[in-house]
Amino acid sequence: MSLDVGTHLKAVRQMYGLSQRELAKRAGVTNGLISLIEQNRVSPSVSSLKKVLDGIPMALADFFTLDLGGQPPVFFARQDLSDIGTGSVELRLVGSRLAKRSMTILHERYAPGADTGEEMLTHPGEEGGVIVKGKLEVTVGGESRTLGPGDAYYFKSSLPHRFRNVGREECEIVSASSPPSF
Amino acid sequence: MSLDVGTHLKAVRQMYGLSQRELAKRAGVTNGLISLIEQNRVSPSVSSLKKVLDGIPMALADFFTLDLGGQPPVFFARQDLSDIGTGSVELRLVGSRLAKRSMTILHERYAPGADTGEEMLTHPGEEGGVIVKGKLEVTVGGESRTLGPGDAYYFKSSLPHRFRNVGREECEIVSASSPPSF
DNA sequence: CTTAACTGTCTATTATAATAGACGCTATGA
DNA sequence: TCATAGCGTCTATTATAATAGACAGTTAAG
CATH class of the missing domain: 2.60.120.10 (Jelly Rolls)
Structure with missing residues (x-):
C-alpha cells in the first residue's frame, strides 16, 4: 500500500458515486476535511478515516487491502x-x-x-x-x-x-x- | 475490526517481543506516543500508525486484517x-x-x-x-x-x-x- | 441574463495528535 | 545499600488534524 490515502479515498468515493459533501454528511465530518484528505494535505487520524469509510460503508481492512486496477491471469505449465x-x-x-x-x-x-x-x-x-x-x-x-x-x-x-x-x-x-x- | 487500535497494537507489539521504546526507536516516533496510542488516549494519524508498523514491520492492511482472538488452528486427517x-x-x-x-x-x-x-x-x-x-x-x-x-x-x-x-x-x-x- | 443548487477548494480558528523530558516502578548486579 | 538500566506513564509545549464558513466554477431551470 502506497500510503496515498487521498487518491485512494477519492477513487473509492467516486466508485460509489458520492460527492464530498454527500459522503461528509453520511460520515459526520465536514466536506472540507474530505477535500483536504483527498489532496493529501493532511493524514487523517484512524478514527476520522473510519468515520469517513463508515459513510460509504467500507471496512478499514478492505480499504487498505483494495487494489484498484490491472488483470494478468493465466495458466502455468x-x-x-x-x-x-x-x-x-x-x-x-x-x-x-x-x-x-x-x-x-x-x-x-x-x-x-x-x-x-x-x-x-x-x-x-x-x-x-x-x-x-x-x-x-x-x-x-x-x-x-x-x-x-x-x-x-x-x-x-x-x-x-x-x-x-x-x-x-x-x-x-x-x-x-x-x-x-x- | 473494533477500532480498538490501542489494544490491538499492544498485542501485536508484544507478539513481536518489542518494548515501547524499542519499537519507537525503530519507527522513528517517541515512546510516549506509543504509550498514548496503546491506551487509546489518542487516535493516531494514518501516517503515524504506518511509521509505527514499519518499525515492526507490518503492513497497514495486515494490521487491520489481523485477528487476535482465540486459536482454532490444527491438523486435519x-x-x-x-x-x-x-x-x-x-x-x-x-x-x-x-x-x-x-x-x-x-x-x-x-x-x-x-x-x-x-x-x-x-x-x-x-x-x-x-x-x-x-x-x-x-x-x-x-x-x-x-x-x-x-x-x-x-x-x-x-x-x-x-x-x-x-x-x-x-x-x-x-x-x-x-x-x-x- | 438571472437564480438556484451543486461541485471542489481555501482560510482562520479550535481541537487534538505528537514531542521532549521528567517521574515512579521493577529488576539486576556491585 | 546504592547504583544502573530497563519498563510504561504522565505533563507542558509544539505541530498538525478537523471545523466552520466563505469563495469560485459548473450545470440546469426560469
Whole structure:
C-alpha cells in the first residue's frame, strides 16, 4: 500500500458515486476535511478515516487491502512455475511473481530429511495445505503431527511453525498462504 | 475490526517481543506516543500508525486484517476434511468450517467427465491451484487449456471460469481461493 | 441574463495528535 | 545499600488534524 490515502479515498468515493459533501454528511465530518484528505494535505487520524469509510460503508481492512486496477491471469505449465530456492526445500510459485496477488500458492517438494530450518517461523496471515505424497511433520504452536497423503493443515501464521520431511521418500505438498509470502 | 487500535497494537507489539521504546526507536516516533496510542488516549494519524508498523514491520492492511482472538488452528486427517457435495465434484475443505478464515483451501476430485456445471462461474476474489493427478480442462475468460500433473492456474475469480475433467482417469487438484468461498 | 443548487477548494480558528523530558516502578548486579 | 538500566506513564509545549464558513466554477431551470 502506497500510503496515498487521498487518491485512494477519492477513487473509492467516486466508485460509489458520492460527492464530498454527500459522503461528509453520511460520515459526520465536514466536506472540507474530505477535500483536504483527498489532496493529501493532511493524514487523517484512524478514527476520522473510519468515520469517513463508515459513510460509504467500507471496512478499514478492505480499504487498505483494495487494489484498484490491472488483470494478468493465466495458466502455468509445471516448468513455468518459478522456483524459489529456499535451502533444501523446493518451492514452486503458482502465478506471476510480479502481479499483485492476495495469496501465495506453492507446490513444495521436501527431500528426505529436509526442513524449513532451525528456528520457528512466525509472520502475519494464515496458511494451509494438503499433503500430496510422502510424510511431513508439521509443528504449530508447540504441537507436532506427522501427516500423510490426503491429510491437511490450516493455521494462523502468527503461531510459531515448522515443517520437516520425516519419511525416507520425497514429500510433496500444495500450500497456500494469505497474505502472500512471496 | 473494533477500532480498538490501542489494544490491538499492544498485542501485536508484544507478539513481536518489542518494548515501547524499542519499537519507537525503530519507527522513528517517541515512546510516549506509543504509550498514548496503546491506551487509546489518542487516535493516531494514518501516517503515524504506518511509521509505527514499519518499525515492526507490518503492513497497514495486515494490521487491520489481523485477528487476535482465540486459536482454532490444527491438523486435519483426510477423513476429517468436511466434504462439500457439489454435484459430481468432490470438494474437501481444509480447515474448520466455522472458524474465520481468509482463504478456502480445497482438495478436489473430479470423476471422469465431471465438471463445475453448464454456466460459467464468476465471483469476487482470486483463486489458483495445482493439478495433482489426471487431466483438467480449465476455461478462464474465454480461453481454455488442458492441464496435467504439476501444472497450475491462478486468476481473478471475476473472470468467467469453468473446470472439466477431460481425461478417462479421475482428476485430483488442490486449490485455494481468497476471500473464502465456503 | 438571472437564480438556484451543486461541485471542489481555501482560510482562520479550535481541537487534538505528537514531542521532549521528567517521574515512579521493577529488576539486576556491585 | 546504592547504583544502573530497563519498563510504561504522565505533563507542558509544539505541530498538525478537523471545523466552520466563505469563495469560485459548473450545470440546469426560469
